[in-house]
Amino acid sequence: MTEFPVRADTLITNARILTMDAEFTEFAEGALAITGGRITALGPVTDAARTQADEVVDAAGSLLLPGFVNTHCHAAMVLFRGLADDRPLDGFLKAVWAAEAAHVTPDTVRAGATLGLAEMALGGVTHVVDMYFHPDATIEAAGKVGVGLTSGPVFIGFDGIDHLPWPERLRFAEDFVARHRGTEGLELMLMPHSAYTLDAEKLREVAAMAGRLGLPVHIHAAEAPSEMRLVADQHGTTPARILDTCGILQPGTLLAHAVHLDDAEIALLAERGVTVAHCPLSNAKLASGMARLKALRAAGLTLSLGTDGASSGNDLDMFKTMRQTAYLAILATGEPDVLPARDIVAMATRGGAAAAGLGARKGVLAPGMDADLMLVDLAAPHLIPAYDPYSTLVYAAGREDVRDVFARGRRIVASRRLVAGISDEIAAVRAVAARIAENAVGKQAKYPIRQ
Amino acid sequence: MTEFPVRADTLITNARILTMDAEFTEFAEGALAITGGRITALGPVTDAARTQADEVVDAAGSLLLPGFVNTHCHAAMVLFRGLADDRPLDGFLKAVWAAEAAHVTPDTVRAGATLGLAEMALGGVTHVVDMYFHPDATIEAAGKVGVGLTSGPVFIGFDGIDHLPWPERLRFAEDFVARHRGTEGLELMLMPHSAYTLDAEKLREVAAMAGRLGLPVHIHAAEAPSEMRLVADQHGTTPARILDTCGILQPGTLLAHAVHLDDAEIALLAERGVTVAHCPLSNAKLASGMARLKALRAAGLTLSLGTDGASSGNDLDMFKTMRQTAYLAILATGEPDVLPARDIVAMATRGGAAAAGLGARKGVLAPGMDADLMLVDLAAPHLIPAYDPYSTLVYAAGREDVRDVFARGRRIVASRRLVAGISDEIAAVRAVAARIAENAVGKQAKYPIRQ
Numbered sequence: 001m002t003e004f005p006v007r008a009d010t011l012i013t014n015a016r017i018l019t020m021d022a023e024f025t026e027f028a029e030g031a032l033a034i035t036g037g038r039i040t041a042l043g044p045v046t047d048a049a050r051t052q053a054d055e056v057v058d059a060a061g062s063l064l065l066p067g068f069v070n071t072h073c074h075a076a077m078v079l080f081r082g083l084a085d086d087r088p089l090d091g092f093l094k095a096v097w098a099a100e101a102a103h104v105t106p107d108t109v110r111a112g113a114t115l116g117l118a119e120m121a122l123g124g125v126t127h128v129v130d131m132y133f134h135p136d137a138t139i140e141a142a143g144k145v146g147v148g149l150t151s152g153p154v155f156i157g158f159d160g161i162d163h164l165p166w167p168e169r170l171r172f173a174e175d176f177v178a179r180h181r182g183t184e185g186l187e188l189m190l191m192p193h194s195a196y197t198l199d200a201e202k203l204r205e206v207a208a209m210a211g212r213l214g215l216p217v218h219i220h221a222a223e224a225p226s227e228m229r230l231v232a233d234q235h236g237t238t239p240a241r242i243l244d245t246c247g248i249l250q251p252g253t254l255l256a257h258a259v260h261l262d263d264a265e266i267a268l269l270a271e272r273g274v275t276v277a278h279c280p281l282s283n284a285k286l287a288s289g290m291a292r293l294k295a296l297r298a299a300g301l302t303l304s305l306g307t308d309g310a311s312s313g314n315d316l317d318m319f320k321t322m323r324q325t326a327y328l329a330i331l332a333t334g335e336p337d338v339l340p341a342r343d344i345v346a347m348a349t350r351g352g353a354a355a356a357g358l359g360a361r362k363g364v365l366a367p368g369m370d371a372d373l374m375l376v377d378l379a380a381p382h383l384i385p386a387y388d389p390y391s392t393l394v395y396a397a398g399r400e401d402v403r404d405v406f407a408r409g410r411r412i413v414a415s416r417r418l419v420a421g422i423s424d425e426i427a428a429v430r431a432v433a434a435r436i437a438e439n440a441v442g443k444q445a446k447y448p449i450r451q
Numbered sequence: 452m453t454e455f456p457v458r459a460d461t462l463i464t465n466a467r468i469l470t471m472d473a474e475f476t477e478f479a480e481g482a483l484a485i486t487g488g489r490i491t492a493l494g495p496v497t498d499a500a501r502t503q504a505d506e507v508v509d510a511a512g513s514l515l516l517p518g519f520v521n522t523h524c525h526a527a528m529v530l531f532r533g534l535a536d537d538r539p540l541d542g543f544l545k546a547v548w549a550a551e552a553a554h555v556t557p558d559t560v561r562a563g564a565t566l567g568l569a570e571m572a573l574g575g576v577t578h579v580v581d582m583y584f585h586p587d588a589t590i591e592a593a594g595k596v597g598v599g600l601t602s603g604p605v606f607i608g609f610d611g612i613d614h615l616p617w618p619e620r621l622r623f624a625e626d627f628v629a630r631h632r633g634t635e636g637l638e639l640m641l642m643p644h645s646a647y648t649l650d651a652e653k654l655r656e657v658a659a660m661a662g663r664l665g666l667p668v669h670i671h672a673a674e675a676p677s678e679m680r681l682v683a684d685q686h687g688t689t690p691a692r693i694l695d696t697c698g699i700l701q702p703g704t705l706l707a708h709a710v711h712l713d714d715a716e717i718a719l720l721a722e723r724g725v726t727v728a729h730c731p732l733s734n735a736k737l738a739s740g741m742a743r744l745k746a747l748r749a750a751g752l753t754l755s756l757g758t759d760g761a762s763s764g765n766d767l768d769m770f771k772t773m774r775q776t777a778y779l780a781i782l783a784t785g786e787p788d789v790l791p792a793r794d795i796v797a798m799a800t801r802g803g804a805a806a807a808g809l810g811a812r813k814g815v816l817a818p819g820m821d822a823d824l825m826l827v828d829l830a831a832p833h834l835i836p837a838y839d840p841y842s843t844l845v846y847a848a849g850r851e852d853v854r855d856v857f858a859r860g861r862r863i864v865a866s867r868r869l870v871a872g873i874s875d876e877i878a879a880v881r882a883v884a885a886r887i888a889e890n891a892v893g894k895q896a897k898y899p900i901r902q
Binding site: 005078079081082083085086087092115119122123174225281284285287289290310314315320323324326327330331333334335336337341345381382384386387388391392395396397399400418422426429430433436437 | 529532534536537540542543566567569574575622736740761768771777778779781782783786788792832833835836837843849851869873877880881884887888
């Protein structure tokens with residue numbers, strides 16, 4: 001372990017540290033030093049006695065662990081949170097598409113994404129892989145809230161609610177990547193929507209662009225029975241197979257959902273080095289199904305967790321996502337011990353970073369890594385006693401127990417409050433929500449996709 | 452609607468009121484008056500303009516709804532919260548039984564139940580049906596925290612961790628009922644554990660006592676595959692059928708779990724007027740299965756929600772219970788619209804009161820009903836926007852959004868803080884938990900039940 005420095009920007013003391021490294025190394029009474037946005041040292045608090053810091057955070061009574069990496073989200077869709085519950089999938093889709101077609105603009109995306117990212121930050125999320133139209137607006141929102149972001153251009157095979165015909169969409173993508181490559185705190189992926197909204201030729205074009213630009217791909221795949229039918233009709237095969245045929249399945253390709261896969265497809269995904277964003281809250285609420293987590297783990301895939309958008313969530317809560325991951329894994333197998341709690345916490349942290357291609361910099365507390373981390377206060381009645389910290393995190397803790405959050409060394413949540421002021425964006429969301437509520441009933445959308 | 456009185460003990464103003472009555476009556480900007488522990492009036496806030504009250508609570512920006520009725524709990528088992536996760540059912544049971552046998556006393560039950568009831572109060576629960584050893588200790592705890600309680604003597608067919616042989620157990624039960632009948636805020640049931648811990652003769656004795664004392668029965672039934680096998684071995688039939696044969700299934704009998712039922716059994720339960728405490732968190736975590744909610748509803752049974760004990764939960768959260776109710780109903784049927792959110796809120800309030808035999812006094816906001824209610828603050832980012840209040844409650848809100856809780860007119864949670872001081876009990880729980888952690892590994896219990 002690196003020696004503690006004489007000086008640090010921030011020193012967190014007296015925490016129970018869960019490093020979430022491969023050995024699940026812990027420090028019962030630990031300290032962690034941050035300088036320049038990175039972790040410079042961590043270890044027993046006694047080792048840090050001589051460290052001077054501009055800011056000392058006493059974390060007695062708290063767990064200190066890596067921030068969550070949410071690997072599949074559409075943050076701006078908080079605009080449609082709970083707009084279309086309690087109806088079959090097609091009714092849900094119609095309501096959401098109608099609202100998107102009428103109300104999604106760069107301004108509403110900026111306001112919605114700010115609110116969504118704020119919600120996530122308050123719940124311990126320090127990095128989000130976000131797929132949505134007008135990604136520049138979400139990038140602005142992430143900068144304001146302070147959460148790390150993986151963003152990218154969206155590809156769909158028709159004009160879409162951003163009104164880009166395909167050739168312009170390709171030019172937008174190249175331009176977007178050129179403008180944002182190297183931006184601090186921003187990672188890039190190409191984000192084709194799915195095999196049911198893109199034909200084979202367009203999927204190949206995206207795969208070629210990804211190769212040319214050296215960027216990974218994030219895509220929805222094998223989410224729901226309805227998708228399986230659509231893809232069978234359009235491509236004569238399954239989502240996993242057509243994506244492979246078109247060159248989309250490359251090392252680092254991040255598949256959202258990956259629920260409906262046969263054994264051969266799971267073996268294929270493992271061979272290709274694909275990673276998975278498991279989204280159990282969305283999969284349960286929309287009756288999409290229960291992913292084959294046990295088989296995916298056995299095949300050695302890198303697994304991570306996503307909240308999906310709040311239109312199907314209806315919130316963006318990685319604690320509930322962890323808990324639901326356990327429940328679906330258990331119910332799908334009948335095995336209460338199929339997925340230990342600490343492995344689920346690993347999916348939400350180390351696994352998320354690895355799935356997003358950021359495993360060398362995030363997801364584990366270690367010297368040299370980004371200072372993306374959270375303090376979870378164990379004082380609430382629902383956390384007493386806490387025999388095992390991983391069980392406590394998965395089965396009892398909630399976003400309300402997150403006390404402080406640091407992203408790249410910057411405190412973005414302090415004493416349960418967001419540091420950034422977002423009252424203007426909340427007012428903007430309320431205003432557009434009032435218009436959405438007025439218009440929601442009975443409208444039909446012309447865009448046959450769900451983002 | 453009753454006219455607002457000139458005077459009230461408490462007047463809550465400016466709330467969005469969800470009465471949870473059969474018509475789901477709402478008041479967009481409502482007021483509610485409380486006097487002597489009961490609701491004396493509610494309606495539009497303008498109607499309350501002339502009401503003077505000792506205490507006025509401005510609830511602008513909050514939902515006001517009935518408190519949750521948790522119809523199946525073992526509050527004191529917070530002592531074993533998360534002690535035995537991630538292992539098969541038999542390993543779980545052995546660890547918990549060993550800990551119970553070694554550490555359950557009236558003192559530890561009092562401390563544990565205080566903590567568990569505090570957790571529930573903070574999460575909007577105003578009444579709990581609680582089954583556990585040393586029920587007098589839990590009654591004391593409920594008095595301290597201020598939550599309403601349905602308690603009762605536990606019946607198991609062997610000595611149990613309270614060390615009562617059967618004849619003494621029967622005497623204890625009669626005495627318990629005699630001592631507590633008519634106590635303010637306390638309701639009574641007889642609580643035989645299950646068909647796998649009681650033989651037919653003992654089940655008949657309990658049924659006879661219930662008839663003689665005029666009390667309803669609360670019992671575990673048809674929870675898990677392992678129980679189905681045990682009951683088949685012991686009784687040659689199913690839990691529902693042997694309970695009926697022994698006279699346990701009477702109007703008002705409250706069955707916990709009711710997961711494994713065939714069509715004929717569901718029809719039988721409906722005919723008998725039995726009510727159900729659905730416990731989806733426990734059922735998911737222990738791989739017990741998914742209850743047939745759609746069929747139970749279609750048969751007309753009164754359905755309610757329970758958290759079960761924190762040893763299998765691992766918390767006592769009715770918000771998560773509501774959400775999981777939706778998920779299991781959807782996953783079990785593949786129908787996202789199988790159980791509307793407002794019907795789930797009704798299960799947690801009106802349904803809970805009805806299932807516990809308290810429908811005439813609790814579970815609905817109406818003049819003359821007990822003032823059991825909560826305010827849910829809609830200000831948090833994860834609750835914006837809120838298109839539909841029921842969807843917001845089931846799919847986005849959490850215990851952290853509960854601002855104030857009143858039980859029989861007494862404020863037991865104020866501005867998110869428990870009014871009662873419970874630091875002594877928390878210290879006692881931490882002390883016993885330290886001893887439990889030391890002793891937990893490798894012990895075997897001699898009591899073949901799970902409470």
